[in-house]
Amino acid sequence: MGTGETRTDVVVVGAGPTGLALGIDLARRGVDALVVERGGQLAPGSRGKGFQPRTMEVFEDLGVLDAILAAGGTYPVGMVWRDGRQLGEHRMFDPAEDGEPHSRFTVPWMVPQWRTTRILHARLTELGGRVAFGREAVGVDQDTDGVTVRFACGAPVRARYAVAADGGRSVLRRALGIGMTGETVDPDPILVADVRVEGLDREFWHLFPPGEAGETHETHETHETHETGGPGEADAKGGRRRAGGPGRGFLAICPLAGTEYFQLVAQFPGADGPDTSLEGIREVVDERTHLAPESVTGVGWASDFRPRAALADRFRAGRVFLAGNAAHVHSPAGGQGLNTSVQDAYNLGWKLAAVLTGAAPEALLDTYEEERRPIAAHILALSTAIHRDQARRGAATRQLGLGYRESSLAVADREMSGGVRAGDRAPDVQVDGARLHASLAGPRWTLLAMGTRAPRTPEGVRVLSCPPVEPFGTGLYLVRPDGYVGWTGTDPEGLAAYAARVGAGAGAGT
Numbered sequence: 001m002g003t004g005e006t007r008t009d010v011v012v013v014g015a016g017p018t019g020l021a022l023g024i025d026l027a028r029r030g031v032d033a034l035v036v037e038r039g040g041q042l043a044p045g046s047r048g049k050g051f052q053p054r055t056m057e058v059f060e061d062l063g064v065l066d067a068i069l070a071a072g073g074t075y076p077v078g079m080v081w082r083d084g085r086q087l088g089e090h091r092m093f094d095p096a097e098d099g100e101p102h103s104r105f106t107v108p109w110m111v112p113q114w115r116t117t118r119i120l121h122a123r124l125t126e127l128g129g130r131v132a133f134g135r136e137a138v139g140v141d142q143d144t145d146g147v148t149v150r151f152a153c154g155a156p157v158r159a160r161y162a163v164a165a166d167g168g169r170s171v172l173r174r175a176l177g178i179g180m181t182g183e184t185v186d187p188d189p190i191l192v193a194d195v196r197v198e199g200l201d202r203e204f205w206h207l208f209p210p211g212e213a214g215e216t217h218e219t220h221e222t223h224e225t226h227e228t229g230g231p232g233e234a235d236a237k238g239g240r241r242r243a244g245g246p247g248r249g250f251l252a253i254c255p256l257a258g259t260e261y262f263q264l265v266a267q268f269p270g271a272d273g274p275d276t277s278l279e280g281i282r283e284v285v286d287e288r289t290h291l292a293p294e295s296v297t298g299v300g301w302a303s304d305f306r307p308r309a310a311l312a313d314r315f316r317a318g319r320v321f322l323a324g325n326a327a328h329v330h331s332p333a334g335g336q337g338l339n340t341s342v343q344d345a346y347n348l349g350w351k352l353a354a355v356l357t358g359a360a361p362e363a364l365l366d367t368y369e370e371e372r373r374p375i376a377a378h379i380l381a382l383s384t385a386i387h388r389d390q391a392r393r394g395a396a397t398r399q400l401g402l403g404y405r406e407s408s409l410a411v412a413d414r415e416m417s418g419g420v421r422a423g424d425r426a427p428d429v430q431v432d433g434a435r436l437h438a439s440l441a442g443p444r445w446t447l448l449a450m451g452t453r454a455p456r457t458p459e460g461v462r463v464l465s466c467p468p469v470e471p472f473g474t475g476l477y478l479v480r481p482d483g484y485v486g487w488t489g490t491d492p493e494g495l496a497a498y499a500a501r502v503g504a505g506a507g508a509g510t
Contacts, residue, residue, distance in 0.1 A: 004155035008034045009356050011149050011157045013137045013172055014165035015042060017113065018324030018341040020120035020131075022163060024062050025349030027127035029443045031356055034157060035129065036149070038136035038166075042121060045301040046194050046256055046263045047113035048338030050075070053105035054399035055339040057428070057483065058346050061441050067119045072111035073257030079204035084290030090207060094394035101400040102427035102471075104435065108335060108398075110257045112194070114301075137171050140320060147319040161352060161365075162320045165345070168310070170326035176317040182310025182380075185331045185387050186267075188249060191274040193281055193302035194261045195253075199295045202255035202262075208288050209250055251288040261300055276302035307331040309384045311377055315369035321348060328376040334383035334397055343399075344372050350443065350481040360503030371404045378402075400425065404484055411498055413489025418450075418473025422488045426479050429469050439464055440479055445486075445504040447495075448477040455492035458505030478504065 010026055012019045015037035026033040051059070051068070059065045078090035096106040111119075121131060136152040140162060147162045149172070164172035173180075200206055249267025256263050266284050268274050275283070281302065282293035310329045315322045324341030331337075348368050354360035379399075385391035395401065403424045404410055410423030420427065426448075428437040439462070440446050447457050449465040451474040457463055461478075468474045476495060478487040480502075487498040499505060 005148075006034065006155060006157045008032050008157065008159045010034070010161050010163065010352060011036060011147070011159040012163045012165055013149060014167060014324070014326070015039075015117070015121070015131045015133075016165060016167065016324065016341075017048070017116055017120060017338055018345050019163070019165035020117060020124055021058075021062065021342045022165065022323065022345035022349055023124045023129045023131070024064075024120060024127060025345060025443070026353060027124060027129035028063075029349070029353040031353050033129065034159070035124070035131045036135040036137065036151075036157065037131055037133050040134050042114065042117045044114050045112075045192075045303065046261070047192075048332065048335075049110050049112050049256065049263060050108045050335040050338070051111065052108055052335065052339045052397060052399045053103050054402065054425070055342050056105040056109055057103060057437060058342055060437065061483070062123065062346075064119050064123045067122070068109065068111055068116070071115045071119060071258050072109050075108055075110050076203060076205045076255060078207050080207045080209065081289065082209070089204075092205065092393060093397075094392050096398070097395065101425060102429050103400050104428060104437075106398075112256050112259060112261075112263075113338070115258070137166065140172050140175050142319050160319065160356065163323055163348065164320060164326040165323045165341075166326055168325040168329040170322065172320060173312060173322055173326050176320060178317060178322065179313045180310040180329070181313060182308055182329065183384075185307040185309050185384050187306065188267050188269045189271055189273050189304050189306050191264070191266045191268065191276060191281070191284070191302065191304050193264045193276065194256065194259075194300040195264050195281060195296050196260060196298040196300070197253060197262050197264075197285075197291070197295055198297055199291050200253060200255075200262065205252065205254040206289075207250070207252050210248055248288055251284065253289075274304050276304060307333070307387060309380045311373070311380055315373050316365070321365075321368060323348060327372075328380060330380055330383040331387040332383075333387035334379075334385075334391075334393065336379045336383040336397060336399075339399060340376055340379050343375075346482050347372055353443070354503035357503075359505075360501070364502060367407060367409050371407045371409070374406070375402055409480075409486055409502065411487045411489075411494075413487070413491050413494040414475075416473040416475050416477075416488050418468065419471035420473070420477065420485060420488075422485050424485050426477070426483050426485055427471060429472070431464065431466050431469055436469075437483070440483055443481050445481060445499070446479045448472070448479060450474055450477065452476060452490065455495060457495070458499050460505035461499065 010033040012035045023035045080087040139150040141148045149157045249269045251266045254263045278299045282296045286293040312327045323344040405423035412422045446462040451468040454463045480486045
């Protein structure tokens with residue numbers, strides 16, 4: 001052992017939502033894990049602000065749902081503006097339809113990312129986990145017994161496994177020589193900033209599309225009829241109303257739920273990069289809206305980026321795993337990247353715990369890439385299509401229908417009569433007057449005996465016996481700790497063999 005070397009079972013590099021969610025899942029299973037973060041504190045900024053229904057289900061199981069609900073709100077309806085007039089409402093999301101998977105959550109939930117990370121960090125601390133700030137990873141070495149992460153300053157960390165959750169420019173991914181295959185979704189830079197704005201209500205997500213004429217239009221009317229039915233008013237700029245015009249991209253200003261800020265997003269066609277200063281942001285607002293530049297009274301955080309989509313060639317190299325943006329980078333248009341990242345962590349956590357406790361063979365960890373990489377590829381295509389106005393935000397973006405039917409962990413001893421198959425997310429139906437997901441909560445496996453007698457199960461596997469409930473059929477369903485059906489059938493011997501293979505019932509945690 002090197003001088004001052006820290007030892008742990010799992011070292012997670014990156015204290016964003018991915019790393020913190022994984023830290024929580026490992027901590028509640030009793031796994032000794034250390035999250036390290038290059039910054040001196042949690043990252044600022046609203047960044048990824050939307051959670052899809054499936055992620056809300058994950059948050060409920062991780063014990064942070066109440067805090068997430070208290071910190072945020074639903075998305076506002078879009079309001080389209082042109083020349084200082086409200087043209088009409090724009091629905092950002094398609095409503096849930098009959099036949100979508102059962103869930104208590106039906107719409108996205110908005111929480112600024114800086115609040116999300118605070119909530120996750122508090123939960124991790126509550127469970128006895130820890131984050132070491134100011135630890136900038138610079139390299140990684142591994143052998144047959146473990147992995148060592150090296151830092152710009154301070155002693156290295158030696159662990160049995162490491163997880164790179166350090167973002168799209170992941171140091172660990174590059175050190176391992178894992179490539180990223182992808183494309184530029186949009187060559188134009190985009191500014192994103194948390195701003196305080198006067199003169200805009202918080203009822204709408206304010207949308208200022210590029211103008212067609214490219215001119216500043218003179219107007220002298222003080223009362224006009226909007227398409228939304230309300231009275232118009234003179235522009236605050238001495239009777240001048242702005243249109244976007246060539247060279248001026250879109251601008252969107254969305255109220256951030258639970259805060260005094262708006263998230264401003266602006267595109268800059270053909271530009272090298274936007275000015276992220278207060279004066280630069282005021283200039284954008286002045287050019288593209290009816291608001292005076294002084295309407296922007298403050299900037300809490302600002303950054304810029306160019307939308308791209310990329311997928312890591314591998315999600316695992318020996319004892320190191322890639323998760324979140326280190327494994328896949330999305331356009332933010334579909335609200336999918338952060339959600340996919342949290343679910344990476346949710347998939348990996350129980351598998352690491354099962355192997356570390358000796359309950360399952362090391363080969364179980366191979367199923368992380370097997371299951372998550374195809375999902376990431378699918379979601380990348382979806383988010384890119386949404387960015388290019390080739391797809392809508394609807395059932396697919398809610399992520400309730402995603403599953404692992406093609407996984408080697410999805411085993412069916414026989415075809416079941418209902419609609420639920422091995423690999424599917426267990427729908428949150430009512431069972432004996434209670435929500436199924438409430439019975440599934442916690443880091444363990446659950447056997448559902450639907451209309452049949454439950455056989456003897458390994459210690460630590462919960463058993464829930466009940467009449468068949470649609471869309472389940474009659475038979476046995478073994479539900480994984482992450483809420484997906486692993487095994488279906490009626491044969492007790494087949495159930496026992498599968499449980500032994502995946503470590504069901506051992507090292508359940510709390």
